Amino acid sequence: MADISLNNVLINGANTADSIAKSWDNTWQDVLGVSGSPSGATLYSVLCWVGTLFAVGSLLFLVIELYKDLNEGKPTALSSLVWPLLVAFLLSNNGQVLAQSTLELRDIINQANSQVIAITMAGVKLDELYQEANGNIGLQSLISNTMRACQSLTGEAQLQCMNQALAQSQEIVNNYKAVFGDRSWLDNIQGFLDGITSAVTGGGIEMGVFGLLKPLWMPIVVSVLYWMQMAYQNLLEASLIITALLGPIAVGGSLLPYGPKAIFAWLIGFFSVGFARLCFNIIVGLASVVATSSEGRDPFWFALFAGLFAPLLASSLAGGAGIMVWTSIAGAVGRSLKTVFGAAIRGGMV
Amino acid sequence: MNMIFSLNPTSRRFWCRLLPLGLGAVITASVAIQPAQAGIADLLGDSLFGDIYSSLVSFFPQIIAVDQWISLLEDSINDPCGVTPILFVTPSEPGWCTTATDIFGGNGSVTSILQQVVGELGIPDVFQARSTIQQKLNEAGETPDIFLANPQVYGIQLGNLEDRIATSLSAKTVLSEAGQTQMKDEIQQSSAVVQSILDTSNEAQSYDNTQDVVKALARINAQQSVTTAMNHVASLRNRQDTQFTNLNLANISRSLDEQNRDLQARSTVDSVLLLNLTAQSHLF
Numbered sequence: 196m197a198d199i200s201l202n203n204v205l206i207n208g209a210n211t212a213d214s215i216a217k218s219w220d221n222t223w224q225d226v227l228g229v230s231g232s233p234s235g236a237t238l239y240s241v242l243c244w245v246g247t248l249f250a251v252g253s254l255l256f257l258v259i260e261l262y263k264d265l266n267e268g269k270p271t272a273l274s275s276l277v278w279p280l281l282v283a284f285l286l287s288n289n290g291q292v293l294a295q296s297t298l299e300l301r302d303i304i305n306q307a308n309s310q311v312i313a314i315t316m317a318g319v320k321l322d323e324l325y326q327e328a329n330g331n332i333g334l335q336s337l338i339s340n341t342m343r344a345c346q347s348l349t350g351e352a353q354l355q356c357m358n359q360a361l362a363q364s365q366e367i368v369n370n371y372k373a374v375f376g377d378r379s380w381l382d383n384i385q386g387f388l389d390g391i392t393s394a395v396t397g398g399g400i401e402m403g404v405f406g407l408l409k410p411l412w413m414p415i416v417v418s419v420l421y422w423m424q425m426a427y428q429n430l431l432e433a434s435l436i437i438t439a440l441l442g443p444i445a446v447g448g449s450l451l452p453y454g455p456k457a458i459f460a461w462l463i464g465f466f467s468v469g470f471a472r473l474c475f476n477i478i479v480g481l482a483s484v485v486a487t488s489s490e491g492r493d494p495f496w497f498a499l500f501a502g503l504f505a506p507l508l509a510s511s512l513a514g515g516a517g518i519m520v521w522t523s524i525a526g527a528v529g530r531s532l533k534t535v536f537g538a539a540i541r542g543g544m545v
Numbered sequence: 546m547n548m549i550f551s552l553n554p555t556s557r558r559f560w561c562r563l564l565p566l567g568l569g570a571v572i573t574a575s576v577a578i579q580p581a582q583a584g585i586a587d588l589l590g591d592s593l594f595g596d597i598y599s600s601l602v603s604f605f606p607q608i609i610a611v612d613q614w615i616s617l618l619e620d621s622i623n624d625p626c627g628v629t630p631i632l633f634v635t636p637s638e639p640g641w642c643t644t645a646t647d648i649f650g651g652n653g654s655v656t657s658i659l660q661q662v663v664g665e666l667g668i669p670d671v672f673q674a675r676s677t678i679q680q681k682l683n684e685a686g687e688t689p690d691i692f693l694a695n696p697q698v699y700g701i702q703l704g705n706l707e708d709r710i711a712t713s714l715s716a717k718t719v720l721s722e723a724g725q726t727q728m729k730d731e732i733q734q735s736s737a738v739v740q741s742i743l744d745t746s747n748e749a750q751s752y753d754n755t756q757d758v759v760k761a762l763a764r765i766n767a768q769q770s771v772t773t774a775m776n777h778v779a780s781l782r783n784r785q786d787t788q789f790t791n792l793n794l795a796n797i798s799r800s801l802d803e804q805n806r807d808l809q810a811r812s813t814v815d816s817v818l819l820l821n822l823t824a825q826s827h828l829f
Contacts, residue, residue: 312829332823341695343809344693352697352701355697362686363694411812425826
């Protein structure tokens with residue numbers, strides 16, 4: 196393990212996370228065509244063209260409705276005239292205004308997220324707590340690896356092997372202490388190491404070693420869970436981009452005079468995805484408080500939590516919230532239509 | 546003395562039976578063994594003390610062989626990288642000739658350790674070599690191998706490698722081209738010695754003033770020398786067989802070490818994978 200500089204791995208890991216975030220930023224700029232994209236049709240401009248087709252189609256229905264209203268002498272809602280102007284404004288110039296607005300919306304979501312991540316629990320930020328929980332898992336896996344080789348040896352060779360493994364483990368723990376400071380979960384592992392060291396000095400190996408030795412399959416399974424978690428985080432980002440790309444079509448379809456406006460559905464969808472991310476960060480952040488507490492000795496449940504259960508929970512929470520909002524908006528539109536029609540009818544009677 | 550010269554009928558029958566057997570052995574040996582070369586027999590010439598003579602010369606080739614074997618082994622140890630890779634345990638194995646690590650000092654290979662522990666006979670002391678390797682690694686507290694972090698386990702593997710090197714060097718002294726040439730010389734030498742004994746024995750039969758018993762003894766000793774020579778050839782063949790066995794044992798040892806190493810390396814790879822993932826994973 197001498198050749199693997201732990202500090203470098205930990206610091207490089209943070210850089211990798213930053214670069215992932217940056218690469219998503221760049222993807223956003225490229226996809227929405229606001230990064231000074233090269234000449235020729237961008238994805239967003241193509242979708243704006245489709246959105247315009249939708250708008251034109253919807254406009255026909257709107258005009259028919261207006262004509263019918265005027266013919267029947269009904270008062271025309273002002274919004275009916277405002278919407279076409281708004282849609283034209285948003286979709287003009289390859290949807291530049293809409294793209295910028297979408298990016299602003301994303302910024303809002305990002306800001307909310309950053310604020311949640313920066314919340315402190317017991318003096319430590321959620322994000323840092325999360326990294327500590329990860330560090331706990333990584334550290335235990337490394338220590339287990341240093342000791343695994345000794346389990347096939349016997350007698351003096353095994354004691355020598357354990358001595359070497361303990362020295363290396365201590366070095367690894369010191370590295371982690373340098374990065375994370377003096378933490379209770381590190382004290383736990385230090386306690387295990389001290390116990391085993393004194394037993395080995397006395398010429399034996401105590402049961403404490405089973406607190407540190409993990410099964411061979413564990414790193415693989417936990418790695419898969421981490422991949423699932425990362426995939427979920429990236430999936431949310433990708434969902435946001437896909438939703439953003441559907442923006443022009445939703446705006447175009449908003450001219451349809453029937454039912455609630457499509458743009459509201461789109462906005463709710465967009466914020467729902469953002470809300471899923473927010474939920475995920477909160478759930479995982481709070482779980483990491485427990486995973487790094489002095490009571491949480493084996494932190495491997497955290498990987499299962501963050502990789503499988505938290506995504507399920509966050510998605511269902513966000514989905515449920517989105518549906519609730521959508522239903523209430525649909526209800527509100529229905530009520531407002533009723534009100535408008537009611538007023539019109541009353542006005543007609545008067 | 547009279548008793549000896551006037552042999553009773555039983556004794557005569559015994560000699561009568563033995564004589565054709567002895568002659569048969571002589572004829573067989575003459576056909577099988579190459580023509581005599583000028584050798585030690587010439588120096589001893591007409592001596593009739595065949596028993597002393599034959600027992601001396603039958604040991605002589607073996608002593609020469611051990612010397613030559615040692616010199617071949619020394620050559621191999623001093624120039625292990627010049628070995629034509631005819632063996633499965635080839636110089637491609639890590640630490641054979643390539644610089645393995647600074648931990649060992651010198652040119653850093655396991656072979657350099659073997660050279661340091663050569664004993665009085667010029668043969669490396671494999672036990673000392675193993676403990677030297679283990680000691681140096683344990684003192685260093687680290688390994689040059691990123692897959693095997695533990696010096697104790699790495700030392701065991703390098704110790705096995707060192708044993709395999711010693712085995713294959715030893716096998717090389719027998720099975721290599723030079724080893725085969727040496728063995729051929731040895732066989733020729735012993736056949737020459739046997740031939741000269743037979744000649745001396747034949748000569749003794751023609752001496753007029755020699756007592757019959759002494760002549761018979763000379764004949765018997767000649768037959769014994771043939772038997773000894775045959776034993777010697779058989780032991781040479783045994784040495785070859787043993788080296789082939791050793792070579793295969795070394796290969797089995799290597800395969801087992803590789804399996805063991807694979808297990809350790811897999812564990813390390815998995816742990817480092819998880820370490821990297823835990824370091825990269827962030828909330829965003």
